[in-house]
Amino acid sequence: MLIPHPLLGLRDSSEFTYLGDAALLDRPDGMAEGAAARFHDYVHLRDNPAGIHRELWFHEQGDRSWLVVTRNTVTHEILGAELAREARLKGGAA
Amino acid sequence: MRFSGFRVFTEALRGHKGWQPLWRNPEPQPAYDYVIVGGGGHGLATAYYLATTFRQARIAVLEKGWLGSGNIGRNTTIIRSNYLLPGNQPFYEFSMKLWEGLEQELNFNAMVSQRGILNLFHTDAQRDAYRRRGNAMLLSGADAELLDSAQVRAMYPFLNFDNARFPIKGGLLQRRAGTARHDGVAWGYARGADMAGVDLIQNCEVTGFRIENGRVRGVETSRGHIGAGKVGVAVAGSSGRVMAMAGMRLPIESHVLQAFVTEGLKPVIDGVITFGAGHFYVSQSDKGGLVFGGDIDGYNSYAQRGNMAVIEDVAQGGMALMPMIGRARLLRVWGGIMDMSMDGSPIIDRTPIEGLYLNAGWCYGGFKATPASGHAFAHLLATDTPHDTARAYRLDRFARGRPIDEKGMGAQPNLH
Numbered sequence: 001m002l003i004p005h006p007l008l009g010l011r012d013s014s015e016f017t018y019l020g021d022a023a024l025l026d027r028p029d030g031m032a033e034g035a036a037a038r039f040h041d042y043v044h045l046r047d048n049p050a051g052i053h054r055e056l057w058f059h060e061q062g063d064r065s066w067l068v069v070t071r072n073t074v075t076h077e078i079l080g081a082e083l084a085r086e087a088r089l090k091g092g093a094a
Numbered sequence: 095m096r097f098s099g100f101r102v103f104t105e106a107l108r109g110h111k112g113w114q115p116l117w118r119n120p121e122p123q124p125a126y127d128y129v130i131v132g133g134g135g136h137g138l139a140t141a142y143y144l145a146t147t148f149r150q151a152r153i154a155v156l157e158k159g160w161l162g163s164g165n166i167g168r169n170t171t172i173i174r175s176n177y178l179l180p181g182n183q184p185f186y187e188f189s190m191k192l193w194e195g196l197e198q199e200l201n202f203n204a205m206v207s208q209r210g211i212l213n214l215f216h217t218d219a220q221r222d223a224y225r226r227r228g229n230a231m232l233l234s235g236a237d238a239e240l241l242d243s244a245q246v247r248a249m250y251p252f253l254n255f256d257n258a259r260f261p262i263k264g265g266l267l268q269r270r271a272g273t274a275r276h277d278g279v280a281w282g283y284a285r286g287a288d289m290a291g292v293d294l295i296q297n298c299e300v301t302g303f304r305i306e307n308g309r310v311r312g313v314e315t316s317r318g319h320i321g322a323g324k325v326g327v328a329v330a331g332s333s334g335r336v337m338a339m340a341g342m343r344l345p346i347e348s349h350v351l352q353a354f355v356t357e358g359l360k361p362v363i364d365g366v367i368t369f370g371a372g373h374f375y376v377s378q379s380d381k382g383g384l385v386f387g388g389d390i391d392g393y394n395s396y397a398q399r400g401n402m403a404v405i406e407d408v409a410q411g412g413m414a415l416m417p418m419i420g421r422a423r424l425l426r427v428w429g430g431i432m433d434m435s436m437d438g439s440p441i442i443d444r445t446p447i448e449g450l451y452l453n454a455g456w457c458y459g460g461f462k463a464t465p466a467s468g469h470a471f472a473h474l475l476a477t478d479t480p481h482d483t484a485r486a487y488r489l490d491r492f493a494r495g496r497p498i499d500e501k502g503m504g505a506q507p508n509l510h
Contacts, residue, residue, distance in 0.1 A: 046345070
């Protein structure tokens with residue numbers, strides 16, 4: 001798989017380390033009501049879709065940036081990639 | 095129709111015209127007492143033990159493709175009980191004991207071959223860890239032997255003992271472990287379940303659950319509604335998709351694991367060898383092919399095929415362990431979808447929906463568990479209490495702080 005890095009162009013996926021669903025960017029508020037239950041869901045439960053999946057890849061063998069990659073889990077087709085920082089600023093992490 | 099040497103002999107004299115199909119191909123009934131979703135190894139084993147051991151009832155297995163078309167036909171056929179943790183090891187040893195009597199019980203040749211599994215170690219610390227694991231195995235009633243380098247050399251003289259990074263210092267051997275004919279296991283259980291009256295319904299995809307007042311009443315399928323008293327889901331890599339239809343999110347990610355087989359070679363490896371440090375393990379099939387594999391690809395996937403990076407990684411592991419493998423030509427590479435759980439251990443439990451039960455999270459270790467998984471799931475379905483060896487496999491164990499994390503990796507499924 002080739003990942004279209006927004007700064008570096010097409011990079012081989014083997015340069016990256018995979019973390020998981022980009023919903024992990026939306027960390028719950030630890031001080032809020034019911035935080036323990038929310039953290040359980042945040043840490044352990046996944047949508048695990050068959051199809052379009054937004055997910056976090058770390059360019060460990062490269063510029064060490066975190067990317068949000070949009071990928072089809074059924075075909076492995078990669079539909080896009082953006083810097084996780086920018087995805088987070090847009091508020092559309094999940 | 096019973097199988098025996100005499101039967102094979104007489105059929106040979108009659109031109110093999112007397113063999114019958116191994117199971118019926120029934121139309122679905124309007125309702126069953128138990129509906130098992132998933133006609134793979136675990137689903138078929140569940141139906142078999144439910145029908146023969148626990149309860150005579152109306153039972154159906156629903157399979158979206160053909161029987162045994164998923165991971166039971168895609169694995170590397172290894173059976174073993176060499177786990178460490180108390181929540182796991184008694185369960186896998188129970189499974190090992192069921193394997194030992196399986197063919198007699200099913201009257202079906204599953205080619206169970208107790209050829210031994212050897213886990214190699216390379217450092218003093220790893221030796222200590224394997225000694226501890228071996229003791230845990232002995233405590234559960236399993237067998238374990240710690241071998242030194244010379245003993246390993248006597249078994250497998252062709253291994254690369256003097257690799258600079260991973261010199262082979264010895265290994266943990268379980269002689270009762272081995273391999274089984276993976277498809278034969280599915281066929282044997284399917285035949286056994288069918289003979290006990292279970293309806294095995296193929297090409298019948300579950301498209302939804304009928305749930306009323308928090309209780310499951312049946313399933314919607316591509317062949318119409320089927321009513322059910324209890325529904326057990328055993329669909330491995332598709333667990334997330336199926337349980338989403340019941341409104342549940344699971345502590346599971348689906349990942350792809352690749353496996354490999356070479357062209358047929360003369361006998362060279364009579365057991366199973368694992369090289370954990372190099373992410374490689376290998377055995378030789380009865381046809382002569384070297385069957386080997388390594389790690390999962392590491393990203394969410396439903397594709398049943400992987401990518402080149404992991405193929406290279408596995409090949410490098412093989413070359414590091416036994417350089418002669420470089421002369422073998424690869425015949426096939428394939429992938430299966432693993433239901434990777436958050437602690438690397440399975441789930442056999444009730445769900446918050448009354449009458450709906452889940453058997454999932456087997457990661458890449460489901461094949462060896464097939465008999466015990468079926469037995470324990472049938473026990474749960476029939477009695478509403480967990481089997482003695484499967485008490486730790488609860489769905490809510492993460493919320494209670496009771497994960498069973500053999501590798502100590504935490505809630506990161508692609509590292510288990």
